[in-house]
Amino acid sequence: MRIVLFTGKGGxxxxxxxxxxxxxAAGLGCKTLLMSTDPAHSVGxxxxxxxxDVPTQVxxxxxxxxVDAQRRFESSWGELQGYVRALLTNAGADPLTADEIAVVPGVExxxxLLALREQAVAGLWDFIVVDCAPTAETLRLLALPQVLSWYAERLFPTHNRMLRHLAPLAGRMRDVPMPSAALVSAFSALHQQVDELCELLGDAxxxxxRLVLTPEAVVLAEARRTLxxxxxxxxxxxxxxxxxxxPPGGKDPWRASWVAAQREQMxxxxxxxxxLPIRTLDYxxxxxxxxxxxxxxxxxLYADTDPREGPATADVVRIEHVRDDELPGGYEFTMILDLPHLDRADVxxxxxxxxxxxxxxxxxxxxxxxxxxxxxxxVGAAYADNALRVTFTPNPELWPRS
Known part of the structure; x- marks a missing residue:
């Protein structure tokens, strides 16, 4: 199975x-799902x-x-939202304020993304094409799994310890609602789904x-930042x-001017x-x-090629090592992150x-x-040639000599 997410500047x-x-892809015999996460409903x-909000054959x-994110949020997160609302109300917040605060930013x-994971693990498709929202929203969307995973890994163990210590006190804390077993189980399942989603999206x-743009200076600038x-x-x-x-042709000066400007942008x-392979579509x-x-x-766009195919992708984060017998462990390490089109001041x-x-x-x-x-x-870092290089040397106290 392959998944390709399409994004680009609006319009x-x-x-x-x-x-x-x-x-x-469907015409080539691939069972294909086109999934839209764009609130604009342009697919229809x-x-x-x-x-x-369910796969429909066309x-x-x-x-x-x-994907109807609002409906999914209401059906999947209603109990969690209700628990947070109760906590806030008992803490003195008025019901309207508590209701607004209980909506976690980014959950919709x-x-x-959970809908994408659901379709991917179902095993029904050869190819899933995702029509994402414009780039700014897409970047926020794709950043969410890593952010949630980072917090879940740090907060979930603490959350469990808190529940174990608070449970004996529940009878004395009549005004503070304790989370139900179902809620705790739902939180645990969410943590697992986040991990699975990170694994799915991180598997190159x-x-x-796939980035879509038009040959215009402003659009190209945003595409470079998106990359x-x-x-x-x-x-x-x-x-x-x-x-x-x-396409070039004719004697219209307006058209000739646009053709020349687009040629420069190309x-x-x-x-x-x-x-990267660059495909083109005429107006x-x-x-x-x-x-x-x-x-x-x-x-x-694709002629007789398979649209699922893409170039072999190199690891975005690589680690290299150099032998140095003077160091504990005998090596110096360099972590390399490919980050094109940036100024040193941006990093x-x-x-x-x-x-x-x-x-x-x-x-x-x-x-x-x-x-x-x-x-x-x-011990050092430098940004050059579209890559950030971070140098590490073993800490003698943590990496004793053998």
Whole structure:
């Protein structure tokens, strides 16, 4: 099974490109699901049908669904939200304020990712195409699993210890509601789902991202930032789709001016994404609505190739070591993170216990250190050639000489 997530700046044709990919894959015999997490509901508009929160067949081998995150939140998190609301009310908050605070930010978006996991583990599909929201929302969406996993790993053991100590006091604390066994079990299951989701999204052989853009300077600038952020979070990008290229021809100066401007941007796009396959789509004569129009787009985009295929992806985070007999353990280690299209001033680094905290262009990731590096000190860092290199040497107190 393969999963490809499509994203791009709003208005670049992301939904149309995702649909064309799904239609083309289904035409090649792949049982394909097009899943939309975009609140704009554009998939249904492009197919002229009503799309629901369950897979619905629209053609041979092609199914579509639109994730209703609000409905999933209300059905899955009602008990947890009720418990938090009760705690706040008992603490003195008025009911309206308690109701508003009990809605955890980002939970609805997380429901969309859990829906993806649900379809992936079902084993029904050869190919899942995800039409994500525009880039800013997508980056927040894809950052959620790692953030939730980081908190869950640290808070869940504490949560269990608190419950064991508080349970004997429950009878004396009449005004403080204790969480039910079902709620504790739901929290434990959520922790497991987060871990499974991180594993699914982090498997480059299964899940990749495909960026859609138009040949315009502002759009390209955002696409470059998006690539940097995706690399920071560890998500491999397997290709670029440049949409709405105006074909040359005719004597119209307005058209000639656009063709020349787009040609210049195509050169910059090739320089910006030189290691990725770049596919192009011409500006269509009419709005591509309906399966027939999408089939034409799919052929133009992929010809006779399988849209599931992508280039071999290198690890976003790599660790190299150099022999140094003067050091405890005999090695110096370098962690390398590929972070293209950044200025040195955009990159910040810190160490927090067993995590390396990397901030790039305003986005932050906690990179868990492997066992060997946890026993090392950070002795240097440099950003050059589109990569951050962090140097570690063994701490003598934690890594005694043999």
């Amino acid at each position: 670049v044709g992301k939904t149309t490109t995702a649909l064309a990919t799904a239609v083309h 508009d492009a197919l002229s049908i009503s799309v629901r 053609d041979d081998g092609l199914y579509v669904m639109h 978006e997380f429901m969309a 052989a299964t899940t990749t991202v 940097s952020s995706l690399r920071l979070y560890g998500y491999p990008v397997d290709g670029i789709v440049v949409n709405r290229l105006i 050169t910059r796009i090739a320089d910006s994404f030189d290691r 269509q004569r009419a709005e591509p609505v309906g399966l027939d129009a999408l089939r034409v787009l799919g052929v133009e 910040q680094l810190a160490r927090s216990a067993d995590d390396l905290v990397v901030t790039a262009a305003g986005r932050r990731r906690y990179v868990g250190l492997p066992s060997a590096l946890r026993r090392c000190d950070v």
